[in-house]
Amino acid sequence: MPKPFILTVDDDPDVLRAVERDLRRQYGSRYRIMAAESGRAALEAVEQLKLRNDPLALFLVDQRMPGMSGVEFLEAALPLFPNAKRALLTAYADTDAAIRAINSARIDHYLMKPWDPPEERLYGVVDDLLDDWQASFRPTFEGIRIVGHRWSPQSSEVRDFLARNFIPYQWLNVETEETARQLMEFCKADVSQLPLVIFPDGSHLTRPTLNAVAHKLDLKTRAALPFYDLIVLGGGPAGLAAAVYGAADGLKTLLVEREAPGGQAGRSSRIENYLGFPSGLSGTDLARRAVTQARRFGAEILAPQEVVNMRVEGPSRVVTLSDGSEIGAHAILIATGIAFRKIDAHGVEELNGAGVYYYAPMTEALSYRDMDIYIVGGANSAGQAAIYFSQYAESVTMLVRGNSLSAGMSQYLEDQIKATKNIVVRLNSVVTSVTGTTRCEGITIRNIRTCEEETVAACALFVYAGAVPHTDWLANVVECDAQGYVLSGTHLLRDGKRPKNWGLDRDPFYLETSVPGIFVAGDVRHRSAKGVTSGVGEGAMAVKLVHQYLSQT
Ligand SMILES: Cc1cc2nc3c(=O)[nH]c(=O)nc-3n(C[C@H](O)[C@H](O)[C@H](O)COP(=O)(O)OP(=O)(O)OC[C@H]3O[C@@H](n4cnc5c(N)ncnc54)[C@H](O)[C@@H]3O)c2cc1C
Numbered sequence: 001m002p003k004p005f006i007l008t009v010d011d012d013p014d015v016l017r018a019v020e021r022d023l024r025r026q027y028g029s030r031y032r033i034m035a036a037e038s039g040r041a042a043l044e045a046v047e048q049l050k051l052r053n054d055p056l057a058l059f060l061v062d063q064r065m066p067g068m069s070g071v072e073f074l075e076a077a078l079p080l081f082p083n084a085k086r087a088l089l090t091a092y093a094d095t096d097a098a099i100r101a102i103n104s105a106r107i108d109h110y111l112m113k114p115w116d117p118p119e120e121r122l123y124g125v126v127d128d129l130l131d132d133w134q135a136s137f138r139p140t141f142e143g144i145r146i147v148g149h150r151w152s153p154q155s156s157e158v159r160d161f162l163a164r165n166f167i168p169y170q171w172l173n174v175e176t177e178e179t180a181r182q183l184m185e186f187c188k189a190d191v192s193q194l195p196l197v198i199f200p201d202g203s204h205l206t207r208p209t210l211n212a213v214a215h216k217l218d219l220k221t222r223a224a225l226p227f228y229d230l231i232v233l234g235g236g237p238a239g240l241a242a243a244v245y246g247a248a249d250g251l252k253t254l255l256v257e258r259e260a261p262g263g264q265a266g267r268s269s270r271i272e273n274y275l276g277f278p279s280g281l282s283g284t285d286l287a288r289r290a291v292t293q294a295r296r297f298g299a300e301i302l303a304p305q306e307v308v309n310m311r312v313e314g315p316s317r318v319v320t321l322s323d324g325s326e327i328g329a330h331a332i333l334i335a336t337g338i339a340f341r342k343i344d345a346h347g348v349e350e351l352n353g354a355g356v357y358y359y360a361p362m363t364e365a366l367s368y369r370d371m372d373i374y375i376v377g378g379a380n381s382a383g384q385a386a387i388y389f390s391q392y393a394e395s396v397t398m399l400v401r402g403n404s405l406s407a408g409m410s411q412y413l414e415d416q417i418k419a420t421k422n423i424v425v426r427l428n429s430v431v432t433s434v435t436g437t438t439r440c441e442g443i444t445i446r447n448i449r450t451c452e453e454e455t456v457a458a459c460a461l462f463v464y465a466g467a468v469p470h471t472d473w474l475a476n477v478v479e480c481d482a483q484g485y486v487l488s489g490t491h492l493l494r495d496g497k498r499p500k501n502w503g504l505d506r507d508p509f510y511l512e513t514s515v516p517g518i519f520v521a522g523d524v525r526h527r528s529a530k531g532v533t534s535g536v537g538e539g540a541m542a543v544k545l546v547h548q549y550l551s552q553t
Contacts, residue, residue: 236263
């Protein structure tokens with residue numbers, strides 16, 4: 001924890017130096033001593049402390065200062081640090097003013113000048129004040145703070161981005177938190193510029209793009225080398241596994257992830273079917289462990305960074321990133337997974353991020369404490385979400401298109417849902433519209449068997465409606481099936497014939513695409529088993545096949 005501050009203010013430079021010296025000598029090892037020569041300068045310093053979220057333990061302020069008296073300064077500073085202790089330095093003539101200020105500026109103590117010797121006339125009082133402050137002090141949050149509207153899609157996007165990149169943040173709701181309003185004022189930001197993102201060094205960004213936040217946080221978005229042994233596209237379970245095993249096997253490995261490592265699995269509240277974790281683990285936890293492991297073996301991870309193009313140049317495979325840079329490799333692994341399927345309901349797009357969420361991160365659950373929420377979907381991901389949200393929400397209603405849960409859900413999850421009192425399951429149900437001006441307030445549900453419609457109040461709609469691969473940009477390089485899944489291995493052979501332009505005297509390896517040296521693993525692969533375990537397995541297996549490919553070229 002950073003050392004808390006003691007701020008002393010006096011317009012007389014000699015007195016200021018003396019008090020600063022005495023405070024530093026006695027308290028310098030435990031507190032940072034800050035000195036200001038006027039009330040105005042001190043207020044600016046206090047604003048900076050507030051912006052950096054530094055703790056402030058004590059104000060020790062001269063009463064008689066031109067422009068702004070000690071009491072006036074304390075009255076202005078009080079709302080910013082209401083728990084800091086306040087002591088006035090007064091001359092004998094100012095005693096009455098000091099006594100009156102006990103109420104208006106909530107002065108804890110006043111000290112007479114001069115305070116020599118400090119051992120007798122200063123330290124005893126300051127010790128008491130600091131002990132009192134320590135007793136009620138709760139350490140301040142040291143990371144990034146986000147000020148915004150609870151229902152703002154932009155705020156939710158930044159929060160999601162930070163959470164998925166394992167960066168702790170504090171959320172300050174501008175509608176309910178005084179600190180949020182104060183921070184806006186210091187940063188001269190108005191509501192149209194929210195969200196306001198304040199960094200631990202006191203600097204801030206208004207309504208930032210994710211790239212701007214990533215840049216400010218020094219997240220790695222540029223590759224260190226122009227050429228690698230293996231470039232992995234996508235940081236889901238398949239890509240992360242490939243990065244771990246590729247780097248562990250001594251391949252110069254680069255992983256490029258457009259959002260945050262973890263992929264779909266990063267949104268799972270509890271993966272219960274992963275080998276070796278009998279009580280399950282969250283997707284974020286799995287991703288964090290994998291990222292640490294990959295980095296330990298020397299894999300380089302770029303995130304957020306998107307691959308927008310890929311081409312073959314003789315023996316090299318070259319990818320183009322969204323910033324226009326190009327990187328080459330001996331081999332490439334496509335592990336770009338699948339993206340969430342949108343639902344077709346009136347008004348749903350307008351409220352996306354404002355009460356409507358596709359595969360919401362777990363952190364969103366906290367925003368819906370004691371509220372009534374709805375979940376679309378009947379597969380495992382929807383079931384996990386229902387169980388997780390039910391710990392916070394008043395009620396969770398699952399809207400399932402099919403006529404039973406069993407069709408798309410593992411038995412263990414179905415059992416848990418049945419046993420959870422505040423989860424209701426409505427079968428044969430779809431959402432036809434979502435209403436609300438600034439946020440989701442209601443939804444209309446249609447029963448597809450009876451065609452009856454019902455409009456209900458809903459604070460949030462969480463959608464888990466499956467996913468599709470987005471591989472259009474790859475389709476002119478590697479062969480895909482009609483749905484866009486990438487073909488590999490024997491799926492490429494037509495009547496025993498190898499793919500067009502294949503050019504090698506062997507069949508494609510199991511996870512090799514229609515272009516030698518370009519591999520595919522995980523959910524994006526045609527006929528893959530889908531799931532964390534198979535993604536990890538395929539990512540690991542792809543590395544072995546890359547070795548075989550490299551040994552033959
Ligand atoms: C909420 C939820 C819960 C789930 N629970 C379970 C469970 O309990 N058990 C289980 O086995 N499975 C579960 N799944 C499914 C599982 O998460 C997926 O099968 C698995 O994540 C697939 O891994 P993947 O690496 O193939 O792809 P993904 O996880 O989809 O990862 C692909 C990654 O590639 C990135 N990417 C895409 N295009 C680009 C590009 N052009 N440039 C750079 N990066 C790109 C994406 O941002 C993404 O991070 C769950 C899924 C969800 C959504």
